[in-house]
Amino acid sequence: xxxxxxxxxxxxxxxxxxxxxxxxxxxxxxxxxxxxxxxxxxxxxxxxxxxxxxxxxxxxxxxxxxxxxxxxxxxxxxxxxxxxxxxxxxxxxxxxxxxxxxxxxxxxxxxxxxxxxxxxxxxxxxxxxxxxxxxxxxxxxxxxxxxxxxxxxxxxxxxxxxxxxxxxxxxxxxxxxxxxxxxxxxxxxxxxxxxxxxxxxxxxxxxxxxxxxxxxxxxxxxxxxxxxxxxxxxxxxxxxxxxxxxxxxxxxxxxxxxxxxxxxxxxxxxxxxxxxxxxxxxxxxxxxxxxxxxxxxxxxxxxxxxxxxxxxxxxxxxxxxxxxxxxxxxxxxxxxxxxxxxxxxxxxxxxxxxxxxxxxxxxxxxxxxxxxxxxxxxxxxxxxxxxxxxxxxxxxxxxxxxxxxxxxxxxxx
Amino acid sequence: xxxxxxxxxxxxxxxxxxxxxxxxxxxxxxxxxxxxxxxxxxxxxxxxxxxxxxxxxxxxxxxxxxxxxxxxxxxxxxxxxxxxxxxxxxxxxxxxxxxxxxxxxxxxxxxxxxxxxxxxxxxxxxxxxxxxxxxxxxxxxxxxxxxxxxxxxxxxxxxxxxxxxxxxxxxxxxxxxxxxxxxxxxxxxxxxxxxxxxxxxxxxxxxxxxxxxxxxxxxxxxxxxxxxxxxxxxxxxxxxxxxxxxxxxxxxxxxxxxxxxxxxxxxxxxxxxxxxxxxxxxxxxxxxxxxxxxxxxxxxxxxxxxxxxxxxxxxxxxxxxxxxxxxxxxxxxxxxxxxxxxxxxxxxxx
Numbered sequence: 001x002x003x004x005x006x007x008x009x010x011x012x013x014x015x016x017x018x019x020x021x022x023x024x025x026x027x028x029x030x031x032x033x034x035x036x037x038x039x040x041x042x043x044x045x046x047x048x049x050x051x052x053x054x055x056x057x058x059x060x061x062x063x064x065x066x067x068x069x070x071x072x073x074x075x076x077x078x079x080x081x082x083x084x085x086x087x088x089x090x091x092x093x094x095x096x097x098x099x100x101x102x103x104x105x106x107x108x109x110x111x112x113x114x115x116x117x118x119x120x121x122x123x124x125x126x127x128x129x130x131x132x133x134x135x136x137x138x139x140x141x142x143x144x145x146x147x148x149x150x151x152x153x154x155x156x157x158x159x160x161x162x163x164x165x166x167x168x169x170x171x172x173x174x175x176x177x178x179x180x181x182x183x184x185x186x187x188x189x190x191x192x193x194x195x196x197x198x199x200x201x202x203x204x205x206x207x208x209x210x211x212x213x214x215x216x217x218x219x220x221x222x223x224x225x226x227x228x229x230x231x232x233x234x235x236x237x238x239x240x241x242x243x244x245x246x247x248x249x250x251x252x253x254x255x256x257x258x259x260x261x262x263x264x265x266x267x268x269x270x271x272x273x274x275x276x277x278x279x280x281x282x283x284x285x286x287x288x289x290x291x292x293x294x295x296x297x298x299x300x301x302x303x304x305x306x307x308x309x310x311x312x313x314x315x316x317x318x319x320x321x322x323x324x325x326x327x328x329x330x331x332x333x334x335x336x337x338x339x340x341x342x343x344x345x346x347x348x349x350x351x352x353x354x355x356x357x358x359x360x361x362x363x364x365x366x367x368x369x370x371x372x373x374x375x376x377x378x379x380x381x382x383x384x385x386x387x388x389x390x391x392x393x394x395x396x397x398x399x400x401x402x403x404x405x406x407x408x409x410x411x412x413x
Numbered sequence: 414x415x416x417x418x419x420x421x422x423x424x425x426x427x428x429x430x431x432x433x434x435x436x437x438x439x440x441x442x443x444x445x446x447x448x449x450x451x452x453x454x455x456x457x458x459x460x461x462x463x464x465x466x467x468x469x470x471x472x473x474x475x476x477x478x479x480x481x482x483x484x485x486x487x488x489x490x491x492x493x494x495x496x497x498x499x500x501x502x503x504x505x506x507x508x509x510x511x512x513x514x515x516x517x518x519x520x521x522x523x524x525x526x527x528x529x530x531x532x533x534x535x536x537x538x539x540x541x542x543x544x545x546x547x548x549x550x551x552x553x554x555x556x557x558x559x560x561x562x563x564x565x566x567x568x569x570x571x572x573x574x575x576x577x578x579x580x581x582x583x584x585x586x587x588x589x590x591x592x593x594x595x596x597x598x599x600x601x602x603x604x605x606x607x608x609x610x611x612x613x614x615x616x617x618x619x620x621x622x623x624x625x626x627x628x629x630x631x632x633x634x635x636x637x638x639x640x641x642x643x644x645x646x647x648x649x650x651x652x653x654x655x656x657x658x659x660x661x662x663x664x665x666x667x668x669x670x671x672x673x674x675x676x677x678x679x680x681x682x683x684x685x686x687x688x689x690x691x692x693x694x695x696x697x698x699x700x701x702x703x704x705x706x707x708x709x710x711x712x713x714x715x716x717x718x719x720x721x722x723x724x725x726x727x728x729x730x731x732x733x734x735x736x737x738x739x740x741x742x743x744x745x746x747x748x749x750x751x752x753x754x755x756x757x758x759x760x761x762x763x
Contacts, residue, residue, distance in 0.1 A: 101504020104747075112752035113606065116744050119504065190759045256576075257641050278626060361581075361627055361761045369758065375476040376582070377754050378501070 044391070051168050051384035057160040060103045061090045065161040073155045074180050078148070081138040088125045088137030091118075095126035109379070110167075111156040117145050155179055168385035190369070191386065195393065198365040201284060202349040208288045209344050210337065213295035217336075220296070221303035232300075239293040247354050250286040251277060254358065278360025286358050287348055294347065295340035302336025338405050346394055366390060436465040437686040439693070441493035443470030444632060445655040445709045450493070453705030454697040461696070464689060472630050475502045482507045482682050490684040491693055496536065497584065497750070499677045500743040503538035509680040509687060510537045511694065519717025520700040528700075532675060532740075533714035539679030540698045543711040546673035546731040546738060547585050549577075550653045551645045552638050553663040564670030567645055568593040568617060570624050575644035578637045581627040583757040584746060585647070585672045588739065590617035592670040598739035605745065611753065615760050627761075638664060650731060654710035671738035673731045675714065 006014065058065060067083035078084075094100035100122040108115035121144040125133065128140060142148050159167070159177070170176055176186045220228050220235075238246060253259045254276040261273040276282055306329065314324040352367040359365070366386065373383035401407070439455060441447050447470055455466045469489070471477060475498050481487050494502065502508050513534050516525035526534070533541035549567055551560070561573055567589065579586050591601045591610070594617045604610030618625075626643045628634060634648030635656040650671070656662040678697055680690045696702065703713035704721035712730035713719065719727065727733060 098510070099506060102506055105501070105505055108748060109751060113748045115504075115748045188755050188759045190755065190762060193762065255640070255642060356629075364762070372754075372758070375474055377751050378475055378479060379751065 047384045048388050050381060051388050052164055052166065054160075054165050054168075054381060055163050056102060057106050057157075058163045060094060060099060060106075061087065061157075061161070064090050065158070068154070068158045068161065071154070071158070073151070073158055076151055078151050078154055084138035084141050084148075085134060086137075088128075088141045089130070089133045091122040091125040092128070092130075092133060095122050106160050107153075107156055110159060111153055114147070114153060114156065117147050117153075121145060121148070152179065168381045169389070171382055172385040172389050191366070194364070194366045194369060195389070198349055198367070199393075201280065201287075201363075201365060202345050204284050205287050205291060205348045206341050206345045208284070209292050209295040210341060212288070213292055213299055213340065214333075214337070217296050217299035217303055220300050221306075222308075235293055235296050238289070243290065243353060246290055247286060247357050250282065250289070250358055254282050254285075277358060278362070280359065280363040283355045283359035283363030283365075286354050287351060290354060291344045291348055294343045298339040298343070299333065299336040302333055302339075306332050334405070338401070342398070342401060345397070349394060350390065434463050434465060435686050435689050436467065437490045437684075437689050437693070438467045438469060438488060439491045439493075440469045440471050440489045442473065442631075444652070445659070446651055446711070449705055449709050450697075454693075454702045457702065458693055458696050462689075462692070466693070474498060475505075475507065478502060478507050478681060479505070485683070487681055487683050487685065489681050490686050490690045492679055492681060493542075494539065494677050494679055496541070496675050496677060496743045497741065497746045499536050499539050499679055500747045501750075502679075503536055504747070507682050508538040509682055509684065509690075511539055511680065511691065513537075513540070515691070515695065516540065517695055517699060519715055521717045521720065523717055525715075528715045528717050529698075530714050530716075536677065536743075539677035540694055541675035541677045541714045542698050542703060543676045543706050544673055544714060544731050545676060545711045546650050546671045546734075547647060547741075548650055548653075548666055548668060548671035548738075549645050549647045550638060550664045550666045552641075553665060555641050555644050557644075560665065561645060561667055562669065563667070564589055564593045565595075567667075567670075568621055570621055573644065576624055576626050576642065577621060578626040578628055578634060578643035578646040580631070580634075580647060581629055581761075583753040584750070585741070586618065587611070587614045587753065587757075588672055588741075589670055590614040592739075593617060598670075601739060602742050602745045605749065605753075611756065615756070618760070635662070635664070638662075651709045651711050654729065668734040668737045671731065671734065672741045673735070673738050674741040674743075676711075 064083065064087040067086050068079055071079040071083060091100060094103055100119060104115040104118035104122075107118060121141065124144050125137070125140065128137070133140070147153050159165075167177065170183065171186070172191050174186050174189045174192050175183050178184050216235075220231055223231065251258075255261075256273045256275075256277070258277070260276060261270075264270045265273065310332070311324060311329050314328045315321065319327075349365070350367050351365060352371055355363050355365045356368055356371070359368070367390070370383050370386045370390070373379045373386065398407075441450055447468070451468055455468055458464075459466055471492075473495060475494075478489070478492065479502075481489060499508070503510075513525075516529070516534075518524050519528040529541075530544075535541075553560075555575070556573065557575070559572065561567060561569075566573060567577060587605055588601050591604055591614050592598065594613060596604055605614065626637060628637060631649050631652055634646045635652050637643045638646040638653075639656070639662060650666060653664050653666050657664050657666075678694045680687060680694070684690055698715070700715060700717040701721060703715055704718040706713055707722045707726040707730055710726070710729050710731075712732040713722070731738070
């Protein structure tokens with residue numbers, strides 16, 4: 001037992017002041033926490049949820065789905081007549097509520113062509129009275145279109161009725177579940193290739209910014225202060241300029257009759273204009289330019305902190321300049337380089353505006369297809385699944401990076 | 414406390430009092446098209462009723478509309494939409510249904526039902542106002558020798574070397590590919606519902622794939638034609654017409670294989686100004702306001718408007734070229750838009 005021991009009362013006072021201090025501290029960070037929750041955690045959570053939660057069809061035709069439970073979809077038959085009758089009845093209700101289009105849209109997603117069939121059938125069912133629907137609803141349904149005798153359509157309906165589904169994730173990796181429920185690859189192959197391509201483009205950009213940024217940062221860090229400050233403005237000025245302005249500038253430079261082609265042609269280096277805009281090349285070059293400051297700034301701040309005497313000491317101890325640079329100086333810049341690389345890589349893999357404007361078809365990245373499903377095809381669930389996969393991919397890269405380099409090695413400024 | 418309650422009650426009364434003038438937002442495509450709508454539809458309506466209309470532009474599609482309706486935060490009231498989008502938006506419950514029987518008769522007294530072309534009132538969620546079309550045009554200064562005159566010429570890179578610019582989506586491009594491949598216009602959609610037909614269209618597009626420049630918005634099209642980015646460019650006929658008429662550009666429109674469609678005024682589901690929005694649509698689709706649209710080469714959907722239209726303009730409207738083109742099928746695209754969209758993306762990336 002050591003000499004000094006707190007009394008119960010003293011301990012309580014101490015705890016109380018501690019609690020109070022913690023509450024005050026929490027109060028200070030509360031706005032930030034709230035901001036993070038509202039602007040970051042909630043949207044991402046909603047996105048993750050949206051990619052698997054899909055109640056639309058289950059809400060539209062609950063009784064039919066109940067009946068379909070008994071139907072064995074692996075058999076090559078259509079559901080029992082009473083299930084068909086229930087479905088015909090529900091279609092009539094959907095017409096009355098004007099929600100049959102929603103059902104048509106949902107089923108059409110897995111059975112292209114079903115949209116017009118469901119809409120026209122629903123209109124036909126709405127003309128029958130309830131007694132007719134109950135007795136002859138199944139026949140009326142089968143008469144409305146020969147597609148209704150196809151078990152595949154019923155499989156789609158049953159599948160779309162699942163409230164929780166992994167189907168969008170399967171689509172996002174170019175797979176699907178076939179009639180027997182086995183996972184097979186889809187006929188249309190888009191997304192996996194595009195993920196790989198996006199990774200590749202991001203990697204090229206990271207390497208390019210490193211190659212261009214390293215010598216420049218080195219020069220900035222070692223130049224006299226006056227020169228360094230002036231040059232720094234040249235790094236920061238584009239950084240402060242709007243992204244769109246810089247992208248548009250690249251369009252003006254790269255287009256068929258743009259600055260670069262005109263100059264090369266007037267110098268008679270080329271006779272036909274080069275195809276520069278709307279290619280992967282233009283995506284990479286424009287994004288390298290735009291992301292360069294993210295590489296230079298961390299590198300510069302780290303290099304600024306490296307004591308030049310280490311390098312001099314190595315030289316004076318007899319090391320040749322190049323090995324001395326490689327073994328003494330370079331390792332010390334790693335924190336800056338890895339921070340810059342991580343920033344550039346993560347930002348570029350989710351980039352969207354620049355590829356959309358200058359990339360054409362060739363220079364598209366996965367984010368452009370996510371935007372496509374948000375804006376054009378209206379398939380928000382698939383967009384959410386693609387987005388979630390992108391998030392996982394970035395987290396995986398981060399983990400890999402942590403294993404290889406170590407995150408504690410980061411230095412941002 | 415009493416005073417506070419009084420103020421509260423007063424201010425509450427002030428906000429719930431029936432407003433004399435309403436403020437409503439109308440959304441349409443910008444450019445020359447929007448200017449004409451502003452002058453012939455919005456301004457006269459504001460003058461007549463004393464209400465204030467805000468006019469915004471968008472680039473089409475249903476994404477913005479969907480997010481407004483789903484979040485319950487309705488910022489738009491009336492939208493100008495392409496029929497393909499209306500078909501989808503209406504069936505997904507994103508639009509209000511329009512009471513067609515309240516449409517006023519034409520200025521010559523013809524009841525609305527007989528005055529409008531039947532297709533204009535087909536969709537319950539909106540009233541079509543114009544017939545427009547998608548065709549291609551070339552620039553006489555950059556095309557070189559001969560002059561393209563058919564859809565087959567658009568796909569003939571031997572006869573007409575150079576880039577072609579198309580909008581990056583399957584719509585219209587799939588139709589064009591089959592038309593150029595010799596499929597008659599009335600068989601195009603039947604063919605496109607089959608795997609073989611789709612494969613045939615993609616094969617035809619493949620033959621010019623390396624010569625295509627893709628763009629995303631109609632406004633980019635005249636630009637591409639002007640600065641030599643492409644020698645033949647797809648766009649809405651009004652865009653070319655405007656460039657030829659106003660900016661005196663040496664563009665020539667080719668009517669063969671054009672794909673015409675309607676544009677519709679509709680009301681966002683849950684609009685707070687539904688009554689006013691209906692009033693506006695009834696006004697905007699009247700004989701006189703519609704008669705202003707031909708000034709940018711879009712044809713009015715009601716017969717009685719033509720009495721006000723300059724005879725010279727009538728021959729420049731899509732309606733004068735109907736037998737050279739085909740009608741875009743919104744039903745087909747509601748069925749196959751999504752699956753063909755995916756196949757189209759795959760084909761693009763191959």
